[in-house]
Amino acid sequence: MKNSVSIVIPTFNRAALLPRAIDSALAQTLPAEVIVCDHGSSDETPAVAARYGERIRYIRRERDQGPIVCWREGVESANGNLVHFNFDDDWSDATFLERTVPLMREDVGFVYTRSMIHRSDGTPIRMMLRHPGGIRPMAQVVQFLLLEQLPISPGCALFRRRDVLKNLVAEVPGAQGRYGRNSGVGEDLLLFLLASLDYPYYAHVPEPLANFLAHDSSITTEAAATGRMAELADAYALAKQYYLDQPRAMPLRRGLGGAAMRLQWKLSRA
Numbered sequence: 380m381k382n383s384v385s386i387v388i389p390t391f392n393r394a395a396l397l398p399r400a401i402d403s404a405l406a407q408t409l410p411a412e413v414i415v416c417d418h419g420s421s422d423e424t425p426a427v428a429a430r431y432g433e434r435i436r437y438i439r440r441e442r443d444q445g446p447i448v449c450w451r452e453g454v455e456s457a458n459g460n461l462v463h464f465n466f467d468d469d470w471s472d473a474t475f476l477e478r479t480v481p482l483m484r485e486d487v488g489f490v491y492t493r494s495m496i497h498r499s500d501g502t503p504i505r506m507m508l509r510h511p512g513g514i515r516p517m518a519q520v521v522q523f524l525l526l527e528q529l530p531i532s533p534g535c536a537l538f539r540r541r542d543v544l545k546n547l548v549a550e551v552p553g554a555q556g557r558y559g560r561n562s563g564v565g566e567d568l569l570l571f572l573l574a575s576l577d578y579p580y581y582a583h584v585p586e587p588l589a590n591f592l593a594h595d596s597s598i599t600t601e602a603a604a605t606g607r608m609a610e611l612a613d614a615y616a617l618a619k620q621y622y623l624d625q626p627r628a629m630p631l632r633r634g635l636g637g638a639a640m641r642l643q644w645k646l647s648r649a
Contacts, residue, residue, distance in 0.1 A: 385457035419443030488578030535589035565618030
């Protein structure tokens with residue numbers, strides 16, 4: 380079956396940032412369906428979406444039920460068999476889909492790219508995910524996800540629609556507090572970890588084709604500014620344990636085995 384792609388843009392009260400996200404989705408060199416899913420925005424978001432007319436599909440709900448409900452509705456409404464999340468404060472390079480879709484073989488669970496973090500004035504701050512490129516054994520990226528404090532963002536990844544609907548959990552069991560249930564913290568990590576259970580390989584494009592904005596209302600920036608990084612890490616640790624409790628989960632490699640894998644990863648970086 381020929382691949383088709385839907386770009387899902389979940390949004391909430393970011394009318395000023397939303398046009399950049401939509402424009403980058405519409406500018407893809409590999410055309411895609413663009414879905415903007417707005418749950419409860421009280422700003423000018425409906426007017427922004429209206430300017431795009433039939434070039435996008437705009438889904439509006441008057442009540443905010445949390446990010447995961449919004450993400451899921453966008454994916455449930457998608458016609459493509461592949462899905463890319465482009466969050467409302469992010470934007471993708473025009474070749475994002477052109478470079479990632481060909482790597483989505485039947486035995487590849489997901490594809491992700493390097494990402495660039497930008498200041499509010501557009502100045503690049505740093506590049507993330509300097510990982511080896513190409514199609515690689517799933518065990519390598521699983522070990523990375525289990526060892527790192529923060530996950531890979533779904534905003535730099537391409538998934539199968541069916542896998543997102545299967546693996547985007549409504550909440551991480553036992554999650555509590557600020558980064559508890561239906562916050563997007565933990566649920567984003569599990570998109571990757573739970574998908575890894577069904578495929579032997581993943582793929583990575585070693586170029587920064589996804590762009591993220593560092594600003595006060597982003598989760599990681601806010602956590603760092605308010606001294607909540609430990610609380611954020613605890614939330615992700617709970618998600619990792621949920622994955623490790625699955626019957627086919629890959630165990631975290633420690634000792635010499637883990638050191639050897641990390642050395643191989645380092646030496647094979649592009």
